[in-house]
Amino acid sequence: MTNNDQHVKLESNDAYIWIETPEPFDFMVNLDYLQRNPKECMYDITDGIITRVIDIAGERVLVRIDSPDNRKLRVQFLSDASLPTRKMVVAYIWEWFDLSMDLSGFYEWAQYDPLLNEPVERFYGLRIMGIPDLFETLCWGILGQQINLGFAYTLKRQFVEKYGDAITFEGMKYWSFPSYESIAKLSPTDLSDIKMTIRKSEYIIGIAQLMATGQLAKKKLLSLGDFKQIENALVAIRGIGPWTANYVMMRCLRFPNAFPIDDVGLHLALKQQMGLGRKPTKDEIRKVSVNWKGWEAYATFYLWRSKY
DNA sequence: GACCAGGGGTGCC
DNA sequence: GGCACCCATGGT
Incomplete structure (x- = not known):
């Protein structure tokens, strides 16, 4: 929760809080993802500025987020918020943009992967925009x-x-x-x-x-530690199958190796990237994803973006 | 009116 | 564990 303190200057009377983001990061590329559907109701994006409520333990804080230099995040508080609350809002944003993830291990090989080299170049600096709750x-x-x-x-x-x-x-x-x-x-x-x-x-x-x-609870799930144990705990819940479990582990629990392999959006993206004329079979997907080694979530996310 | 969509449950082997 | 079958509902 405090691992981002070193990147943040926090003084209670500041009009803005600035968040330093780790390389690689491209604000506009991430913003484009957030704007993928005009029906989105959890935030507004106008002229490159995100406005949304962030819920901190029942306290609802209205903030604006933008990035004049396309790199640092600028956070403006439109609600009164105590310093501890502001810190938690920053932690939320940090998690939302997946800023703790070191992407070097992904880009290292993805730029040479026949299915990912294009998306990785086109969306350089994209992170898995998550759903912390x-x-x-x-x-x-x-x-x-x-x-x-x-x-x-x-x-x-x-x-x-x-x-x-x-x-x-x-x-x-x-x-x-x-x-x-x-x-x-x-x-x-x-x-x-x-x-x-x-x-x-x-x-x-x-x-x-x-x-x-x-x-x-999120903490309870994370405390299980092991990937397979968490996946099993989720799948045991009625309504959660393999796709939903991996989707949650990808966008909320932040496992870079989560892999919603049954995802239709992934299938359609692969159909296009592989030039198949039909959706790939599960075996074909397993074959091409062997090299994604521990970065299946990021590979999936970039492929989702590629099908436009 | 088919066919599809960011699947899952259930029953059977 | 793998497979067939059923389930709902709006978009195209």
């Missing part, structure tokens, strides 16, 4: 199961606007994700009016209940 990641993963992304964003927006809270600033609403405490109290039919299937409602409410009782 476990409940939000799990919900997003389940919402996205077996439906097109456009509809998934619609579902998320309806879910957030019905059960989340908003801060209004200069006429705009900025949302925070619904808490698992509030979702744990719902019954599956409560969500049917926002076009969520009963099955998905059951999954999400069940997970909210596991988190509300403390049986499921």
Whole structure:
């Protein structure tokens, strides 16, 4: 939580907080990823400036993030926040942009990989933009199961606007994700009016209940340590299969070797990069990903970006 | 009206 | 563990 202190100048009366980012980092490339879908409801991006709420243990802080030099992150606080809270907001942003990850080991070989050399050059400085909150990641993963992304964003927006809270600033609403405490109290039919299937409602409410009782928590998962143990613990939960487990380990738990191999987006990107004319089989994917050795999550993320 | 979409559960072998 | 089958719902 404090490993980023050395990169941050923090004084309580500063108008801005600056975050030094490690090489390689390209703010615009990461911003382009965040802007991949106009239906996104968890933040606004206008003229290269991100505005969003960051939830710190129930305290909702509205911030703006930009980067005049495309390298350092500039954070402006639009809500009053104590110094400890500001530090936690910075830690959140640090994690959001995956700034603890040393990418040199990835670029070292990826620039020579026949499927990755193009994406790696085109998106140089891209990091896996994560979802630090476990409940939000799990919900997003389940919402996205077996439906097109456009509809998934619609579902998320309806879910957030019905059960989340908003801060209004200069006429705009900025949302925070619904808490698992509030979702744990719902019954599956409560969500049917926002076009969520009963099955998905059951999954999400069940997970909210596991988190509300403390049986499921990010720290608890991470404390298991071993990759396979964490994956098994996730898959044991109803509604979480191999794809969702690896998706969560990739975007929330920050395992660079997480690999959602069943992902349709990955399949389509590989179809294009491999020039197949059809989606690759699982065996073909296993074959071409042998060299990705421990960087499967980053390989997947760059391939996702490549299919545009 | 097919077919597809950033899958998962269940039952069977 | 691997496989077939069912499940829902909006987009195209």
